[in-house]
Amino acid sequence: MSNAFFDFIENKVSPIAARAGTQRHIMAVRDGFIGAMPFMIVGSFLLVFAFPPFSPNTTFFLGQWWNAMSKAYFNEIMTPFNMSMGIMACYISAGIAYNLAQSYKIDAFPCAMLSLMTFLLIAAPMKDGTLPANFLGGTGIFTTIIVGIYVTELMRFLKVRNIGIKLPEQVPEKIRQSFNLLIPAMIVILTIYPLNLFLQHQFGMLLPDLIMAIFKPLISAADSLPAILFAVFLCHTLWFAGIHGAAIVGGILAPFYLVNLGLNQDALAAGQALPHIFVEAFWSFFITLGGSGATLALVFLYMRSKSAHLRSIGKLGVVPALFNINEPVIFGSPIVMNPILFFPFVVAPMVNATIAWFAATSGLIGKVISLVPWTAPAPIGAAWGAGWMMTNGLLVITLIVIDLLIYLPFFKVYEKQLLAQEAENEADMHAQPNAA
Secondary structure (H helix, E strand, C coil), rough: CCCHHHHCCCCCCCCHHHHHHCCCHHHHHHHHHHHHHHHHHHHHHHHHHHHCCCCCCCCHHHHHHHHHHHHHHHHHHHHHHCCCCCCCCCCHHHHHHHHHHHHHHHCCCHHHHHHHHHHEEECCCCCEEEEECCCCCHHHHHHHHHHHHHHHHHHHHHHHCCCCEEEEEEEECCHHHHHCCCHHHHHHHHHHHHHHHHHHHCCCCCCCHHHHHHHHHHHHHCCCCCHHHHHHHHHHHHHHHHCHHHHHHHHHHHHHHHHHHHHHHHHHCCCCCCCCCCCCHHHHHHHHCCCCCCCCHHHHHHCCCHHHHHHHHHHHHHHHHCCCCCCHHHHHHHCCCCHHHHHHHHHHHHHHHHHHHHHHHHHCCCCCCCCCCCCCCCCCEEEEHHCHHHHHHHHHHHHHHHHHHHHHHHHHHHHHHHHHHHHHHHHHHHHHHHHC
16 A cells, blocks of 8 residues: 555656646746845844834833834834835746746846836825835735736747837847837736726725735635645655655745735734734744754754664754755655655654644744744744744744654664664675685
8 A cells, every 4th residue: 555655656746746846937936936035034034123022011121122222213123124025025026027037038137127017006006106015015925926927928928929119130139128118018008007997996906905805715725724734745745756845835835925924014013913823934943843854853863873874864964954954864864765754754744733833823832923044943943933932942842852752763663774784784795805
């Protein structure tokens, strides 16, 4: 039965996942998010300064000073946040179009500019001399994905059919690129903009409102324990088959991460309870401790192994694992296509997800309000992401101990197998001189 399961994964699931992982639109969305990541991390970092991790009634001198400073300079602290994380959909819109255009080998920069203009046209129509920012943050993510893809596909359609303004060969290339934007810009204004105006005047809503309403059930479903467990299972099953499951599943989940994070930040600014649990920091610092498979605990076991092979992998992999990088462990053990380690590799992160989920829903740990670099050590990243709540770091340490107990019996079986192989190899080495 297990052989049939592994054959199904290798022959059916793996090819589909491999094609999905290289699909140009998925890759463009993923790379668009990655390009905007520095702005979002810096903005999220500043958000913690605006909302100190201390009670307003604290008697601790540092807490009193921090509370006073954040209150006195709240607008100044929030301005960098508003210009980075607060308008992240603008950066992502340009990034998606740019990367998708590059994959088609068409002019990338004009596509990025047109995508940004189109997104602002429908998401932030000017009123009384100001641009509303309601959809420029997390709530505009799905709109910006659709716009980035639509604009680039429109540019490609026109280029393939040679539709555009013809200029003499002597005209500089940059000027040619600029004039090539005229027709697609007009098409955007004559198609998407009238639809936005119709929705605005007939129903009192913008196109991003409609898109968010369509995706709202999916967002709610994604922020549930069954959905999280399915994502964890799929990611680690792909890893077992030798496919980078985190890249594929993470690329699909990225929009949901950012929408949930944006809604949490909006709730924080409004003084409301944080609504969402499933944000990227929850995955990185509670579920996959030390990297996919929650292998930090396994590395600790390897470091004291009697097997020379596992001990060397443990010493080699411990430092990267502390920063959530575990390719040395996955491919050095190997875990890929290793039926002995398959069960704990999948189950440990699922157990972590379940425990952390109930801890978050019960209020034992804080929900995520900041975008944290995924390479931060797990206890630090977990606390940082929730505005430096120490209970988050304590739960991470507890989960590592639980992961160690999950991995231990399977580690012992694998270690015994390798010890037998190492002893056999050593005996062969000693026998060769005698035979000679």
